[in-house]
Amino acid sequence: MPSTSTKKSSAETGKPVQGKAAGKSKKTEKAAAQKPAGKKSAATHPVAPIPEENVNASILDRLFDVVTSRRGTDPSLSHSARLLSRGTGKIAQKFGEEAVECLIEAVAGRQHELVGESADVLYHLIVLWVDADVTPAQVWAELERRQGISGIAEKASRPRHKS
Numbered sequence: 228m229p230s231t232s233t234k235k236s237s238a239e240t241g242k243p244v245q246g247k248a249a250g251k252s253k254k255t256e257k258a259a260a261q262k263p264a265g266k267k268s269a270a271t272h273p274v275a276p277i278p279e280e281n282v283n284a285s286i287l288d289r290l291f292d293v294v295t296s297r298r299g300t301d302p303s304l305s306h307s308a309r310l311l312s313r314g315t316g317k318i319a320q321k322f323g324e325e326a327v328e329c330l331i332e333a334v335a336g337r338q339h340e341l342v343g344e345s346a347d348v349l350y351h352l353i354v355l356w357v358d359a360d361v362t363p364a365q366v367w368a369e370l371e372r373r374q375g376i377s378g379i380a381e382k383a384s385r386p387r388h389k390s
């Protein structure tokens with residue numbers, strides 16, 4: 228998660244955020260074609276950094292609760308409400324755009340921007356889960372189930388299909 232964002236404290240209070248995070252790019256193709264190094268993202272929002280030792284992944288559960296609480300609320304007051312009101316196709320599209328923006332930063336080697344885009348991806352994934360009635364606990368359980376199972380061994384154990 229980015230270490231500098233108004234969004235963390237809002238997720239903790241559960242209060243709606245009015246307006247957009249500073250400098251979020253509009254469209255993925257624009258980002259790919261035009262984005263200069265060091266574009267502004269939520270991670271560069273001018274708010275005091277939160278020390279990394281004071282945070283952990285429980286923010287994902289709290290963020291899920293906040294986004295769930297936005298269902299059916301005023302889209303002019305909540306970005307989550309706006310996204311959820313636009314339907315699964317738009318939510319999926321936004322998630323895909325954020326994922327592409329994230330990989331652009333990874334390939335470009337821009338670590339700071341990658342942190343911000345990663346936070347965007349996780350937020351939009353959570354919106355996707357809320358829309359699909361998937362809970363974080365379901366995903367955590369699947370990750371737990373996979374713990375200790377090597378990806379190489381798992382792939383080798385799959386039945387082979389002749390083409």
Ligand SMILES: N=c1c2ncn([C@@H]3O[C@H](COP(=O)(O)OP(=O)(O)OP(=O)(O)O)[C@@H](O)[C@H]3O)c2ncn1[C@@H]1O[C@H](COP(=O)(O)O)[C@@H](O)[C@H]1O
Nearest residue numbers: 234237238243244247248251252253297305306307308350
């Ligand atoms: N983590 C986030 C978060 N990350 C990104 N965003 C918003 O996602 C939006 C992405 O902007 P884009 O221009 O890409 O998308 P868009 O406005 O849908 O534009 P179009 O593609 O439709 O043209 C921005 O408005 C960002 O502020 C987020 N909005 C909310 N949260 C969290 O969700 C909580 C609830 O927010 P609200 O639902 O707004 O109250 C907040 O407290 C935060 O913790």
